[in-house]
Amino acid sequence: MTTWRSALKAAASALIAALTLITAGAAHAETTITLYHYQTGSNYEAFRRLLNEFEQKNPDIRIKDIFSQSEQITADLQAALAAGRQVDVATVIGKNMIHFLNNTPAVPLNAEPAKAKFLDNYLPVFLDIGRVGTKVYAVPHAYGTPMVYYNKDLFRKAGLDPEQPPRTWDEVIQASLVIKQKTGVMGMGHLHAAMRDYGTMLMVTNAGGKYLSGDGRCALFDEPAGIAGVQLWQDLVVKYKVMPVAEDRQMQAAFNSGQLAMYITSSASLGGTVASTKGRFELGVANYPVFKEGMKRKTPNSGAALMMYSPAGPRRDASLRLLAYLSDRKIANRWSRESGYMPLSKNPLSDPDMAKYVSSFPLVQPVIAQMSDTVPTATWGEKGALEAQTIVSNLMDSLWANQGQALKLVPEAVARMNTAMGCAKR
């Protein structure tokens, strides 16, 4: 009986102790917010370091980061919102922005002006993607800009000056032909991204064309400049035979192993490419080629922005504090340095750490130089977006299979895209 009582007393004491601990914890209540992202490898480590430091400075906030593949994050995020799971801050792919603005309960970041001063840290052009009237729903986070990565050893082997990388598309083609002739290695590759959408947009925009209307409902690249941009992409494969038809991952792997002389892909790949090519060959990075001599370079950004879904109260306050922290010039610059994404703050080189980094790491200098050439990425409207993107993908398949020239195939494709998207007025 005594043993039984002792056991009961011990249990009661343990319960009281546990309740005391819980109550004490509640007195220093922690707010946990979730952050959906697609960072992997060294980028994730860099990102998590920033989040850890934020948590140290804000002990009342915990950040649960939730990973999803970049190609899957849109679906995962939408599913999480539909299932009513906790979503506070989310990485939204730029081209899906209109859909997320129209169809998800995103919270304007400047609803309370006093808590939105951090928005002033960004270049205004980078906020346009998430701006609806006076409200701002998104801040840039993982923006990339397309760069030419090239193999200096192959340039030397082909008798080209590796310190004079091609500046125009004509020079890219000439260099590729020489490299193919002298070394037998394929000249170049150009990223497509999902549904070949970003690659086509980039070609069209850099050629001076317009890809989509502002509301994302109309395709506009059946004008001469747009057709010229698409024709160039066909010519690289069909006419000059300097570019293989391959998936992005295949081209990146081929470049890293020295089997492709130049690869045009996002600046976000800088860190990974430097690590993968170290000890194999000397890496060079150059600006995206201008379409023709004398033309200005125009490169839509790739990547994603951060949106907020927290309900009013402690979670929203915590999310805003996190976004403000990430927008801080020193933090944003550090994120850029450690990830390879574009610097997003105003005048990044006025930060001594950033200036020192850029001077000590020449490969990043073209990325900084190209910031002024960046234009907002085109975003798709809601109706018929999948059909339209499928038509773009099939258009490029047709061009690369040499089933016709851009002058004939592009207007047909654009007409079908506009029918699918219900484009009433261009």
Place this chain on the structure above:
Amino acid sequence: MQHSGLAGPNVLTVRRTVAPFVYLLPLLVLLGLFTYWPLLNTVWLSLMRWNLNPGVPLQFEGLANYQRLVDSVLFADAARNTAYYILASIPLKVLLPLPFAVGIWALGSSGRIYRVVLFLPTLVSFVVISVVFLWLLNPIGGLVTQLGAMLGLPPGNVLASPTGAFWTIMALSTWKLLGFNILLYLAGLSRINRDQILAMRLDGASDWQVVRHLVWPMLTPTTFFVLVTTSIFTIQQVFTPIDILTRGGPFNATTNLFYMVYQYTFRTFDVGLGAAGTVVILVLLLAITLAKLRFLDRHVHYEQ
């Protein structure tokens, strides 16, 4: 006494009537919750316009989603490819494992190693297999490309050709499923009494006659099962290589209804259209299963 004498048989009858349902209840609840409720909900959603956003009310669209589906850029190609995937899977995934299984079975216990080797691909993640093949088939220096060059074949990207891409996905999914179907056939073969084979041998039957008159008839239930499950499984099994290797291209040559439904539902959040596509898949699978039951079941030997 009189009362209890009358009540006894009644209680027993009630018990006998109710008891089976009590035993079945857990299963019925699970079936209802995870099979029939989602099924009915999908049919209902196929009549609605919704974007998965819980804050947005559903709008009744009626059969308009089905009309949009038929008019869409993807549907005709996806439906045609689905039929191709199913048809191609019959010789490759249903019939091809049969000689392998018979061969391993004939070897007896020494055939175990082959069973393990052939079953291994079933255990490997399809994502991993697809990524590995993405490297092997890399047109710039991939192993297959290099071997082709050594044999004097022109360089090219097999995944850039509609035919090449389709058959690459078929080959991968066959390789992945072959071992599993072999195992099913081996299970079917284990039902065959080897004494019957000895008896046939004593009567002078050849190998072919044993297979034709004993093994094949005894395997018809298994073959029928493999045929139905493979047809159904193939539609969703090829999803992973489609997503990783081709994303439905080139020229929509590798997409199928399952992948199209995923794209509509989770890429553009057109839930009504995705649900309409799912209902089409349901009707298609139902039709295939019923047709097989109607035309093939009569040739199946269920008795030893």
